[in-house]
Amino acid sequence: MEALIRVSDTLKSFRETRLSALRSPTEFFDHHRISRPADLNQATSRISYNTRYFSGNYGLIVALLAVYALLTNPLLLLSLGFLIGGFAAINKFGADPLQVGEHVVTQKSLYTGLFVIGIPLLLYASPLGTFFWLVGASSVLILGHATIMEPGIESEYTGVQDAV
Template sequence: MTTYGTIPTTSSSPPSTPNLVYISRVKNKVRAGLGTRQPWKTMLDPRSFGIPITLSQAMSRVRINVPYFRVNYAMVALLILFLSLLWHPISLIVFLLLMALWLFLYFLRDQPLLLYGHVIDDRIIVVVMTIFTVAVLLLTDATVNILVAVAVGVVVVVAHAVFRKTEDLFLDEEVTGLVHNGGAAA
């Protein structure tokens, strides 16, 4: 029986290799996972910086900016830590392994982390991963570099959070944990 002129019902193209499918899935997951960060253009907009007038205004900015830019801040702190380890190859290898753990547990998750049937909050994951990362890296004999990098990272994050105005942020009560009573944020 001949089938000339008929339209085939199945695809005649060869199935894509598992490696290409896996790479495509990882690329999509990276885009989706890092999509939870705020745009760098929003974070670093020069018009959005100003000196706080009071200490309470500075604290209010920190309380709003830290949850809002938490993924960006984690990326900045990890970049500072990475740069401090460039001259310590063993520490750098350990750090890269820890980065894989960060990617898996924090940056690329698309569902909440469940542990024994309980949802683990992102803030707890960040604190535990930070302590674990610093503790494991301290075992690699790069103590001074690590402590200086952590201190510089904290200073950079807090300085940005204090000087970044919050009026132009699109706040979500779930993200910040704040409830707005009709008033403008500091």
Template sequence: MSNPPLSAAIGAYITTISDILRSAVTRRRPWFELFDLSTISRPSSLSDATVRGRKNLSYFCANYATMLVTVLAFSLLSHPLSLLTLVSLIAAWLLLYIFRPPDQQLVIFNRTISHRDALWILIAFTFSVIFFTSVGSLLMSSTLIGFGIVCVHAVFRDPEDLFLDDTVLANSGLFSVVLNGSAAAPTVVSKV
């Protein structure tokens, strides 16, 4: 039987996630623009590489985030036991902490566990699963591989055909899609 506050919490959570994903999709640039081979060149110096990286990360932030998630997804799909472990861990957090009202007591083996105690148990369980199984190394290695691919592309793609305002460049970044999910997409103007 479904609890009305629980279904409202799940609905609000799903709405927030869909709003963030919708915002990310609207910020995504065309993939052919990202992989245009005529824009690939070696940076002349370290400062040029830094400027290129910042401009490309700001302009292609949603595309780069998609690339990171894709590398992570392929890595998890190639290791089904790690994927099953991670899904079980996420399900435990959702059922035992996020969707459970704070005033509702959890009873396990005739022992009452408060919301705060459940949080500490889940933190300890998450720590042990991530650091004492292969899940942590898999997540770390696939994230580093994805981040390496993104950084190499951002440094070697010449952003001369892109133009961003300094305020947009300062207020955006690779994770601005997630952090500022409800904000409007940055204004991008092409050079003539």
């Protein structure tokens, strides 16, 4: 019961912090604010401002790309499901030793079997390639968007609020 309350509190705090930072799609895709930065300093300042301003949207982009990467790599999805499901099953059902013929199957031997099968399967599914694809794709999308989007008029007043 206490774990359910903790999960509920975690979801509530996630909703309050991250989902409240989501900007509307009309603001995120405002084609009137798209322009090429004049120089590297302007591009850097746009990236700095827009990554803070659109942080919720960028987090959603990374999450959607991660789901896409898992769905397009079924072997990785299968190996992660095998390992996570194996851990859950061993923790739930494998706490007591089990006598099978002349052999005693302990929780330690179940974990060993899970690792012997799951780790090579996971390594064959190329999780590092998927991770680096995710980092590269999200970096290109986020930095590209942050560079070409002009900051809104509210960005002019951020220094005024800090000074007061």
